[in-house]
Amino acid sequence: MKKIKNISGITHFSLTELLGPALILIVFSCLIGFSSASLMLTVQLALCYFVMVLALQVFVGNSGVLSFGHGAFAMLGAFVSGLLTAPVRIKNNALSMTDLLQSIADIQVNLYLSLLIAAIVGGVVAGITGVFLMRLNGLAAGIATFALLGVAYNFFFNNTKFGPGSQALPGVPKFQNLFIPLLLALLALVLVYLLNVSSIGRTLRATREDNLAAPALGINIIRVRRIAFALSGALAGLAGAMYSHVAGTVQVQDYYLGFTFLTLSMLVIGGSGSIWGALVGTLLVISVGQVLLMMEQGKAIFGLSIDLPNGARAIFIAATLVVALLWRSSGVTNGKEFAFPNFKKKSN
C-alpha cells in the first residue's frame, strides 16, 4: 500500500475503499450468478452496465460535465468487437450482411484481442471528439454529446458497409462463464479507483467544484477533461464490447437512448462522485429492475405473485431517478467511497 502511495500524485489510497466494492461485486456475482442460467445472464449484463457506469463516473462524476455521448463509444466498441469476432462464414453469408466491406468480413480475431481493440478504438474516438467537445460546459456540452450519440446511431443504423445496419449482427461469440466479465469489471474498478485518487482525478474534481478558480492554480481545464474523456471513452468501448459478448449479437438500438438513460440513472441514483456510488447504483437498478421484470412476466417471487403491466419497470426507474434527484441529489452513497460503518459510541 505504501508503494502505491509513493506513485507520483497518488494520495488517499485506501485498501478498504477499493476492496469493499470489489468483494461485494464478487459476492453478488457468484451468489446470484450461479443460482440459475437466466440469472447468470442477468449478472453478466449487470457487469457490463457496471463497467459503463464506471466509464461515466470517470468523466461525468469527476468533472460534473454531463455527457449523453458515451453510448456512442459503447456502440462503437460493440460493433468493433462483434465484427472482429463473428465467424467469417456467418459474415459472408448472413442476409443482413450482404453489403459488408469484404476486408471486415474476412477478418477474425480472438475474443480477448477484440475487447482490447474495442477499448482502444473507443478511447481514440473519444480523444479526437474530445478536442472539440471539451471546450463546452453545462447545457452546451449535454446537447453536443447528445448530437454525437445521434451521429453514431444514424451512422450504424443506415450504413450496411460497416455492419448490419438496422438488423442484428449474428454469431458474436458469447462469454462462456461468469469469470471473464467479472474479471474485466474488477480490472475496470481498480483502474478507475487509481485514476480517481491520482492527480488527474483530483484536478478534474477541482474543475467540477470551481472552474474559475482552477486555472488560477495552473490547471488546464480543457486538457484534463480531454484526458478523462478519452479514458472514459475507452472504458465505454470495453463495456459495449462486453455487452455484445453477453447478448451474442450486436444491434445498434441496444446502445441508444434506453442504454444511455439507464446507465446515467444508475450513476445518479448511486452517487456520481465515487466508484462505490457507481456499484450501488448499478446493483440497485439491476436488482429492482429484475424483480419488476419478473412481475411484468407474471412470475411469482417468494411465492407472491403480483402482475405488473408491461413498461412498469421503465416507469419505476424513471420515478426513482426523480425521487433520487429531489431527495438526495448526490445519490444513495452521497458520492462517498466505501467505508465500514462506525458503530463506536461517542464518549461524553
Added chain:
Amino acid sequence: MSLLEINDLYSGYGKVEVLFGISFKIEPGKSLGIVGPNGVGKSTLLKTIVGEIQPKSGSIKLGGTEIKGKNPEDIVRLGLCLVPEGRQIFGGLSVTENLQLGLTGRKDKSTSKKALDKVKEIFPVLTSHAKHQAGMLSGGQQQQLAIARAIIADPRILLLDEPSLGLSPTVIKDVFDQLKSIISNGTSVVIVEQRAHLVTSFADETLIMRNGKIQARITPEDAKDELKLKHAYFGSDN
C-alpha cells in the same frame, strides 16, 4: 530589473473601461499594497495581471517577460499566483487535496513534498485538519488554506485580493504575520485591500486607487499622517 512591471495599463469588461493608465513596479522580496474604496478597479487590476481579463493596452512584464495575453494557467507557471477574493477553495475536496492542487503550477516537481511540509510548518492549523473537507473550515482557516495553496506553487510573486475579508482582528493579525514570513523567504507580495490602515502599515509602498487610476503612492511613514492618508484615500475635497 523589477520583478513585476506594469506600464500604462488600460483594462475593463467589454466596452466598459475600468482601468486608465495604471503603472507601477515591484522588486523581489518586497511588498506592495493597493487600497481604495469599493468599485475603483482593484480586483479588475489583479484579474488583468493574472490573465483572467485581457487588457485593452499597456504592458505587464514579469521578470522582464511580457505576460499580457497569456492564459491564467501559463502565468501561474511563470511564477505569479493569485489568492482571489472569497478564497475560492475547493470546498468539496479535503485540505490535503486542496494543497496538492497547488502543486499543479509548480515548476520543480522534485521538491513537491518539501514544499508541502514547508507550508504545513507556516500554517500548522492545516496539518490538524488535513483530512477534513475544506468547506468545513472556518473563514480564517480557509484564508490560510488559500494562501498556503498558492505558495505551494513556489511563486515569485503572490497577489492577494482582500485577504482580511470576513476575518476577525486576531485572525487578520495571524494571516499578516504569515505573509511577513512568506516575504522574508524572498516572495514578493501584492495585497489589495479596502482597509487602508492594515495595508499601509504593512507594505513597503501602498498605491491608492480612485476611478481606475493611481491617485497617490504612500510609504508606512506617510501613513502615520492621518490627514494625508484620508486625503489620498477619499480625495482632497473630503
